Amino acid sequence: MIKSDDTGKLILRLTLGILILLHGLFKITGGGVGGIGGMLSSHGLPGFLAYGVYIGEILAPVLLIVGIYTRLGGLIIAINMVVAILLAHTGQFTSLTNNGGWALELQGMFLFTALAIAFMGAGRFSLAGNGGRWN
Numbered sequence: 001m002i003k004s005d006d007t008g009k010l011i012l013r014l015t016l017g018i019l020i021l022l023h024g025l026f027k028i029t030g031g032g033v034g035g036i037g038g039m040l041s042s043h044g045l046p047g048f049l050a051y052g053v054y055i056g057e058i059l060a061p062v063l064l065i066v067g068i069y070t071r072l073g074g075l076i077i078a079i080n081m082v083v084a085i086l087l088a089h090t091g092q093f094t095s096l097t098n099n100g101g102w103a104l105e106l107q108g109m110f111l112f113t114a115l116a117i118a119f120m121g122a123g124r125f126s127l128a129g130n131g132g133r134w135n
Contacts, residue, residue, distance in 0.1 A: 009123030010067075016113045017064035020077055024057030039087045056080025064117060067126020074118030081111035 027033055033054075037047035056076050063073030085107050095103035102108065122128055 006123035006125050009117070009120055010125040012113060012117055012120075013064045013067060013070060013122065013126075016077065016110065016117065017061040017073075020057055020080075020110065021061035021065070024054060024061065027053065027057065036087070043087065053080065056083075067122040068128045070122035070126065070128070071118050074114045074116075077114035078111055078118060081107055081114060085111070 033050040036053055037050035040049050041047045057080065060073040060076035060080070063069045064077070085104065089104055089107060092103035097103055097105075
């Protein structure tokens with residue numbers, strides 16, 4: 001069996017980065033953040049905070065994909081996912097789908113993958129290489 005922690009880190013970074021980036025690109029190309037602003041307002045928070053989703057769904061995934069400030073990017077995505085779960089999915093914490101899966105499995109996978117990347121860093125296959133505290 002071939003062992004390469006750096007290859008595994010690259011696969012995790014690219015997978016999470018690309019999948020989250022697609023959500024951000026949708027928001028830029030027409031989806032917008034109005035719905036998120038409304039959810040924030042309904043919780044007594046300023047609606048303009050919704051623009052922070054662009055940091056979590058555009059900037060942070062790009063950091064992961066290219067492998068710079070990877071730990072920071074993972075942490076930002078994790079925070080973004082916690083906010084998304086608390087705003088839009090709290091009623092699903094104990095729910096299962098019709099197929100028996102956890103109703104929050106996608107959000108959970110994004111959250112815990114982001115945390116794993118935040119703890120592990122970028123690995124060797126990145127623009128930053130092995131150096132740097134946040135990579």
